[in-house]
Amino acid sequence: MRREDNKYRRFYTESDISSNNSIPVSTDLFHLYSDANKAAEELLASCKQFRSLAQHARRFVAARQNGQNPESPSGLKQLLGSIAPVWLTPQQDLPERNLQIVQQQLELFVQSGNLITSNELSAKVTSCVSALDVADESTPGIQVLGIPTCNRNQMLVRCVESYLSNPVNGSGISHLHIVDDSDQTDPDNQNRQAINKLCRRHETNLLWIDRSYRTRFAEQLSKAGDIPEDVTQFALFGDSRIPFTAGASRNTLLLQAAGTKSTQVDDDTINEIRPAPNMQDELALSTEESHKFVFFPGRDAVSEFTKQHKPNGSGTGNNFFSHHNTLLGRHPGVLVHNEDEVDYDRLSQDRLLKKMRKQDAHIAVTFLGALGDSGMNHHWQRLARNEHSFRKLVEDESSYHEAMCTRQLFRFVSHRSIGDTIYCMGMNMGLDTRRLLPPFMPVQRNEDGTFGVLLHRYFPTACKGYLPYAIRHDPPGRDFSVDKEEALRVGPLRTNDILVAVLLALSEQNDNMGNNGAKNLAAVGKHIKNMSGAPEKVFQEEVRDYCADLLTIRMTFVQQLLNERIDAPDYWKRDAEQVVANFKSLRDSADLCVPSDLPGSTGERLALLQDLMKKYGDLLVHWPAMWRAAVALDKVETLSC
Structure with a gap:
């Protein structure tokens, strides 16, 4: 995918993510913005697509002129960097001095390697895979x-x-x-x-x-x-x-x-395979959320879509297991090396390339999309859809409100993709259980969210794979839509929402994790056990801080969308403003870290959360030994069916 060499996009290294002050900031930017360090982070995060420096400068100055972002906590920049927004180039008069200073800052990013051209990114990918000495061995199929x-x-x-x-x-x-x-x-x-x-x-x-x-x-x-x-x-x-x-x-x-x-697979899924619309042949590399969405007003519309969009013939395009087998367990670098062309429009972090350089890198889990019920707890993320999905979402006010409220959708990727994000939807998963994988949190919903964070942050050789197909998801007794207030809800936090915030925060604090997933699990497990063994007040304050940081990141993200999407419709802006207000209200509430899905009074729920987290820490410490024991038991067939 060749572009002009004078167009740039962001590219984060590991040091950019782990260090609070690692990106360079020009002296003039301090004269222009009182919060220059924060402004520089926002500027780099906004450079998501290949554009000229002048275009990047205009978009950022216009966004800053349109409104100021709320405070952003130190750390967790990786999450914000992976979801920073893209929108139309604002057409308005802008101060020439501001444009010049911001463009100088962008040139500094070019010099530091934080902004790179398409050819430079292609060279990074080529260099990564050319040095590999890994045979392209055929892996056994799913059994x-x-x-x-x-x-x-x-x-x-x-x-x-x-x-x-x-x-x-x-x-x-x-x-x-x-x-x-x-x-x-x-x-x-x-x-x-x-x-x-x-x-x-x-x-x-x-x-x-x-x-x-x-x-x-x-x-x-x-x-x-x-x-x-x-x-x-x-x-x-x-x-x-x-x-x-x-x-x-x-x-x-x-x-x-x-x-x-x-x-x-979940028991409410049906193996009716549907290909992604406008499926692409290229393999894609992605460190950002890359799913696209089509929204349906109800189940009847899903059924009609399913009838009209059937796979061609009865070959592997209609085979659930064959799709997973194309990526599952394979070395990502070998897959890239064997491709004639690779799409890297959503490759914005060195972390994935760092994984691909390892001899034992592998695609540990794979996912197909879903057609039918979303299986998702929140709808506010729909406000942040990029490109095609977002433009379709807001093109008509009536259909926009319908799409924000419906639970019926088609979630898909356009390419076979190798990714490195925290995303995990347990509805259908291919699992390379030949190697150690992390455990799920045994209780409460969003157990797959905890699995996804552990795999992403604590298993340095594990990648995720996405296939451009979807299966039906048809759970019983679930409403096909929610009301608008529910659609814009951001809380309250549940047990595993809180645990995800803790796991993300602990991974930010530990910059010295090694390549051994088992040791990393044991280390984070011991940390969680120590947290849970602290006095109640100390435990609750630490958990609250972690939850508040994550909510601030998400609030900042939506506020950035508001600032950048100057030409977005007013009905979208009103909803985005409401979501920002909802995040702020939840973050500042006294019950922020009181899990809403546990029984009892506030004190009883907090005590139960502390006990569950202690048990979870113990589980992480002992899980590698449990895995080894399971493999041995399977080999000697100790248990009969």
Whole structure:
């Protein structure tokens, strides 16, 4: 993808992200802006697309003239850098002196390597992969499909049938693992018998993991790995005080598949593959959120879209497992080396290239998109859509309000992509369980968010892969839309929202993590245990600070959008202003770090959070030993199906 050599975009190095004052700031910028250091950070963050220095300068000066951003905390610049906005070039008269000083600052960024041309970025990628001495070995295909389920008998049968019926060209799986956490009875085991029949028809081995099986599995892991029983119990069962334990079921599936490649899908998904609109052939490298969205007014519109957009033929384009296999477990550098052309429009950090230089780099998880229910807790992020998705969102006021409120959408990427962000949606995942992966938080929702942060920040050789296809997501009894107030809501924070803030903050504080994911897990686990062992007031103040920092980052991000999108419609601006106000209100509230999803009074919820985080810290410390024990148990087939 060649462009003129006089057009530049930002590029962050590891030192830019970890150090608060690492980017150069010109003397004249201090004369122009009283907050020159902050202004320089904002200027660099705004240079997201390849443009001339003059164009970058005009956009920034106009944004600054339009309004000031709220305070930004030190650190966490990586998150802000990955989501900084892009919008139209403002057409307005701007002070010539301001433009000159800002352009001088941009030239300083060019000299420091923080702004680079397309050719320079291409050279960085080429240099990264040319030095590799890694054979392009074919990796074994996915063998295991894992499904966590709870009280969804008929839906589970629908799900299993869709995945087992669809493999083509001999690329199906050989083992189906179901973790059944149901507390409702299944008369005469009809549900299990129906799935057993499907497995026999499709020559797939079934492992039905009920509570009694998990109890024996936990005992075996404790014994084989010399792991405290309360740790394995928390990993595989969660906590008796918390009814939602999908993360514990996911951990069970991880450990059962340890040693081979696997997938996990939710029981409310259907294996109806749909290709991304305008799919591109190139492989893409991305350190930024790269999903695009099409919004639907309701389920009927999704069904109609599904009928009209079917895969061509019955080849691998219609095979869920084949799609995951194209990237899962592969070395990212080898994949790039084998491509004729690579798209790097969203490659803005050296972190991904640093990973790709490692001999043992690999794509640890892969994702397809989703068609149907969004599976997302918040809608405010839709205000921040880039390029095509955003322009479609705001082109008409009536459809805009509808799109902000609907839960029905098509989420996709346009390219096969290798990424390095915290994104993780557990709805459908390919997992390279041949290697150590982090655990899910065993209790409460957003357990996949904690997994995504751990993998991104604490596993320096692990990358993520995204495929330009989507599966259906059709959960029961869920409204197809929410009201506008709910759509713009940013809180209250739940247990795992708080834990994500803690994990992000701790990764910022630790600049000396090594290449060993197991040691990194143990280190952060010990830190969380120490945090949780502090007096209640000390613990709560530390957690509150971490949550406030993350909310300030998000508030700053939305305020930047308001400043830069000068020509955006007023109805979008009003909603963005409301989201900024919502973030500020939540950040400044007395109940900021009181988890909304835990039972009891404020004091009881805070005490339970502290106890859960201590258990989670213990889990991280012992998880590598648990993984090794699971691999050994699988090899000697200690447990029978």
